[in-house]
Amino acid sequence: MKGDTKEELKSLLKGKSSFDAPMAKYTSLGVGGRADALVFPQDEEDLREILQFAKERAIPYYILGNGTNVVVRDRGLRGIVISLCRGFRRVRIIGREDEEVLIDAEAGVNLKHLVRFTRERNLTGLEAFTGIPGTVGGALAMNAGAFGSEMRDVVKSVTMMEGTGSVMIKERRKLRFNYRNLVLSKGSIILRGILGVTEARGGEVVAKLKDFRRLRFQSQPRNMPTAGSIFKNPKGTPAGQLIDELGLKGHRIGNARVSEKHGNFIVNEGDATAAEVLALMAFIRDEVYEKRGIRLTPEVHIIGEG
Numbered sequence: 001m002k003g004d005t006k007e008e009l010k011s012l013l014k015g016k017s018s019f020d021a022p023m024a025k026y027t028s029l030g031v032g033g034r035a036d037a038l039v040f041p042q043d044e045e046d047l048r049e050i051l052q053f054a055k056e057r058a059i060p061y062y063i064l065g066n067g068t069n070v071v072v073r074d075r076g077l078r079g080i081v082i083s084l085c086r087g088f089r090r091v092r093i094i095g096r097e098d099e100e101v102l103i104d105a106e107a108g109v110n111l112k113h114l115v116r117f118t119r120e121r122n123l124t125g126l127e128a129f130t131g132i133p134g135t136v137g138g139a140l141a142m143n144a145g146a147f148g149s150e151m152r153d154v155v156k157s158v159t160m161m162e163g164t165g166s167v168m169i170k171e172r173r174k175l176r177f178n179y180r181n182l183v184l185s186k187g188s189i190i191l192r193g194i195l196g197v198t199e200a201r202g203g204e205v206v207a208k209l210k211d212f213r214r215l216r217f218q219s220q221p222r223n224m225p226t227a228g229s230i231f232k233n234p235k236g237t238p239a240g241q242l243i244d245e246l247g248l249k250g251h252r253i254g255n256a257r258v259s260e261k262h263g264n265f266i267v268n269e270g271d272a273t274a275a276e277v278l279a280l281m282a283f284i285r286d287e288v289y290e291k292r293g294i295r296l297t298p299e300v301h302i303i304g305e306g
């Protein structure tokens with residue numbers, strides 16, 4: 001991106017922007033090259049300006065949440081990376097529908113914050129998301145889930161901005177959720193979701209949170225950089241179990257290693273490159289196919305130039 005284009009983009013926005021941004025710093029796995037531009041729109045108006053700017057100059061854009069399920073390749077990203085993590089952080093109760101309490105959560109809200117918000121009000125329904133380090137936008141886009149619950153179970157509607165800048169609200173029945181995916185039209189950006197929860201009895205919420213946290217910490221590496229589950233679970237045996245059964249835990253390429261704690265997590269031991277992570281993924285995929293005849297597909301989104 002040329003210097004004057006950067007200056008122009010910067011001057012358009014109320015929110016912050018940075019250029020040649022090291023994506024390793026903005027993703028939980030900590031690998032990958034730089035993005036031409038990383039922008040943090042402050043509100044919808046800001047976001048619309050960015051989209052218009054990108055459209056007029058045919059510059060590609062990419063939406064990033066907390067970067068906890070993406071692998072950025074080593075040569076980074078051309079175009080504009082848009083993060084709603086600073087401007088879209090409001091969460092509030094907006095009313096009731098039958099037995100349910102409706103929560104309006106903006107896309108940049110951390111799930112950790114959202115879960116705390118419900119715990120403090122003794123509302124139940126979101127406990128399974130405790131410990132998922134993403135944002136509401138990322139969790140909706142990925143249909144994130146754990147312990148038998150997924151985002152699709154709690155969502156009432158999603159508000160999105162199209163690449164043209166127009167905003168639309170889609171009700172639950174019009175949203176197509178799949179395993180770890182919400183079908184979005186190309187370039188659509190989730191702005192907020194309305195989620196339905198219910199009032200809890202006694203200490204139910206705190207007890208569930210305690211249980212889920214314990215299970216998560218027992219089974220996942222939490223003190224090393226990772227991108228969560230690398231592969232989607234195929235039908236039948238979970239990906240982590242397949243990898244474990246083939247004795248691949250601890251296998252490494254460079255500084256990328258299959259976690260000893262969970263076969264479906266790759267940890268960055270320090271200075272891993274995206275090329276090492278991707279080579280390790282290819283190795284696992286080939287081994288699983290050769291020995292078990294099962295094709296693993298990535299859950300992580302692999303983006304940027306290699």
Ligand SMILES: Cc1cc2nc3c(=O)[nH]c(=O)nc-3n(C[C@H](O)[C@H](O)[C@H](O)COP(=O)(O)OP(=O)(O)OC[C@H]3O[C@@H](n4cnc5c(N)ncnc54)[C@H](O)[C@@H]3O)c2cc1C
Binds near residue numbers: 028084107135146
């Ligand atoms: C330690 C660890 C544990 C994890 N455990 C789980 C788990 O139990 N269950 C689970 O499902 N996941 C888990 N994950 C993966 C990840 O945290 C979730 O998928 C999370 O929902 C991703 O949110 P994010 O904000 O980080 O999104 P990102 O990783 O930044 O983005 C993921 C995808 O969502 C898209 N996206 C993000 N925001 C928006 C938006 N506003 N509009 C449109 N598209 C958007 C991105 O373009 C990208 O395609 C784990 C990850 C880690 C590191």
